[in-house]
Amino acid sequence: MIAFAAGYLVHQTPDNDNAQEVENPIWREFVAPNGRPTLLVLGDFFFMYERRQDGTPGNFFRDTKINTPDDFKQIIKQDPSFAKRFVPSDFTYLRPSASWGLSQVLSVLQHSANGYSLKLASQFTVDELKSNNVVFIGSFKTLYSLETFLHMFGLDYTISPASFKVRTENEDTAQSFSPTDLKGGSYEKDFAVVAKARGPEGSIVLMLLGFADSGIIEASRAATDATMLETIKARDTGIAPRDPFFFTLVVETEGLNQSVFKSDIRYFVRHHSDSRTANQRLSDTSRSR
Numbered sequence: 001m002i003a004f005a006a007g008y009l010v011h012q013t014p015d016n017d018n019a020q021e022v023e024n025p026i027w028r029e030f031v032a033p034n035g036r037p038t039l040l041v042l043g044d045f046f047f048m049y050e051r052r053q054d055g056t057p058g059n060f061f062r063d064t065k066i067n068t069p070d071d072f073k074q075i076i077k078q079d080p081s082f083a084k085r086f087v088p089s090d091f092t093y094l095r096p097s098a099s100w101g102l103s104q105v106l107s108v109l110q111h112s113a114n115g116y117s118l119k120l121a122s123q124f125t126v127d128e129l130k131s132n133n134v135v136f137i138g139s140f141k142t143l144y145s146l147e148t149f150l151h152m153f154g155l156d157y158t159i160s161p162a163s164f165k166v167r168t169e170n171e172d173t174a175q176s177f178s179p180t181d182l183k184g185g186s187y188e189k190d191f192a193v194v195a196k197a198r199g200p201e202g203s204i205v206l207m208l209l210g211f212a213d214s215g216i217i218e219a220s221r222a223a224t225d226a227t228m229l230e231t232i233k234a235r236d237t238g239i240a241p242r243d244p245f246f247f248t249l250v251v252e253t254e255g256l257n258q259s260v261f262k263s264d265i266r267y268f269v270r271h272h273s274d275s276r277t278a279n280q281r282l283s284d285t286s287r288s289r
Contacts, residue, residue: 024108025245026196026223029133029204031112036133036203038109038116040102041124041146043138044092048072051087060091065159067141092122097213101137101220105208108224121146126200133204137220139211140164149205153195153248154269162211164193166248166267175267177250179211190215192251192263194223197271198244214255218263222251232268246271 030038046067050058066072069088076083102118109116119128121136121144128134136146140157143150150156157164163178177191193209208219222228232249250267253260 024226024229025243026194026206026229027108028245030109030135030206031114033113035112035114036131037114038112039124039128039132039134040105040109040116040118041121041134041136041138042094042098042102042118043136043142043144044094044098044120044122045142046071046122047089047091047093048086049089049091051085057087057089060089061086064141067159068144092120094120095139095213095216097210097216097220098137100217101208104220104224105135105137129199129203129205130201133206134199135206135208137208137216139216140209141211146205146207149197149199150207152197152199152205153207153271155193155195155207155248164191166250166269168269175250177266179215188212188214188255190218190253190255191266192216192218192222192253193248194219194251195248197246210253214253214260217255218251218253218260221260222249222263231265 029035045062046069048061048063048066050061052058066075072088106116117132121138121142124145126145126148134146136143140162141159154167155164156167161178161180163176163180165174165176167174179190190210190212192215193207195207195209197205199205206223208216208223210216210219232247247268247270249265252264252266254262
C-alpha cells in the first residue's frame, strides 16, 4: 500500500452515465455535477535514518515529536549535533486505518463524475487546493502542510500530551479533548474528528482525524454513515438542502485491533457559511454497536 501510494498519482473518473448525486450534505460539493475533482490525502509518518560513522544510512528511526521536515529543522537549531546523528528519510509508513478510511470514502466518491486522485500527506502541496477539493484521512501527527488550515475548523492540537481544542468562530469558548482523560477497560480510547470547511481558492476541505487507529476509523465511518447525518439533522433544524454544510464533529471512540466497538458524539459545531448564527453542540447523544 505504501509503495503504491508513494509511487504515483492514481486517477479515477467514473462513467457519467453511471454517476449519481449522493444526497448527503457532507459530500454534496464532492459529488455535485461539474464540480472539482477530489484529492484524497493519506496521512503518512515522518522517518529519519541513523547516520553511520562512514556516512552511510543506518537503521530507520522515528521520534513522535518530529513529524515534518520543518520539525527536523527546528530540532537542529536547538541541537546542531542532531544532524550529525540523524538524516531525514524518504521512507514512510501508513497505519491500517488509512486503508480502511480510504475504502469508506471511495464508496461515496464512486458516485461522482468529477474524478478523484490519491496522494500521501508528505507529497501534498498547498497549490493543489487551487484545482481540487481535498479529503484528508489520518492522525494529527501526519497532517504535514495541511496543519496550516486547522484554524478553519476551530481546531488546535498538541502532540504531548495528546489533546486538541475546538473553538467557536468568535473564539470566546473552547472545548478540550484528550485521549488520556478516558479511563477504564482494556480497549483503545480515542476521539474521532470530522470537520468540513471552505478552503483557499474556493476548495472544500474535509478532515477525517484521530490520534490512533480507532479515531481515524470512526471519523471515516461517521462521515459516510447516513445514521450519523440523521442524528445531526435531528438536533440542527437549520440544515437545509441548499445550505453549505460546514462543521466540526467530535466522537469519542472505544475499540480494539482496528475495530471500533462503541462511539459517542461529544461535540458538534456548525460553522458560519452566511450571515446566520450557526453554532450548536451535541453532548448527550450516544451510539453503541
